[in-house]
């Protein structure tokens with residue numbers, strides 16, 4: 001019998017089932033960017049979509065904002081171990097962005113998503129088409145702040161947050177997987193927070 005251990009366990013709070021393994025709860029909204037925040041203006045904003053057959057489509061801000069949006073409340077998980085619960089966003093579902101660009105994703109296996117400043121990140125196309133990926137323009141009811149990727153970023157909350165490219169500028173559909181910025185530096189090709197897929201081989 002170990003009274004000390006039993007007492008310790010008795011005082012411990014039950015773990016929050018919304019927080020994946022190895023993560024802690026963050027109340028603020030940290031900014032994680034490789035370089036300085038770019039000044040991306042809606043007047044000149046474009047999103048270039050490229051299909052596996054070389055088909056191309058470009059959306060302007062007017063094109064994007066004419067599309068149907070969804071309001072979603074999601075939890076965010078950053079590989080630097082913070083999780084932020086219950087964040088509310090507004091965005092256009094990615095399938096509708098691809099359709100508006102006139103690019104058919106059915107032959108694609110992967111996507112490389114590009115952000116201003118040379119950022120890129122790869123993920124399976126299925127994760128963009130499955131109903132859990134948006135081109136987000138609003139956070140907590142306001143236009144998305146520049147430091148968090150405004151005017152528009154990818155939002156893929158079921159994967160670690162580095163997959164959610166800020167200042168999204170392109171979506172390239174691929175047959176073969178191609179690593180993005182962090183993935184080339186050893187981060188996981190998929191990045192499921194619930195399986196702690198932080199680094200290659202996790």
Ligand SMILES: Nc1nc2c(c(=O)[nH]1)N[C@H]1C(S)=C(S)[C@@H](COP(=O)(O)O)O[C@H]1N2
Nearest residue numbers: 030031032033034115119148162164165166
């Ligand atoms: N274009 C671009 N997108 C990016 C990044 C970046 O440096 N540039 N950082 C990524 C990383 S590592 C994380 S954790 C999240 C951080 O988003 P936040 O700054 O809104 O918290 O954005 C991701 N998207």
Ligand SMILES: [Mo]
Nearest residue numbers: 032078079162
């Ligand atoms: Mo990150």
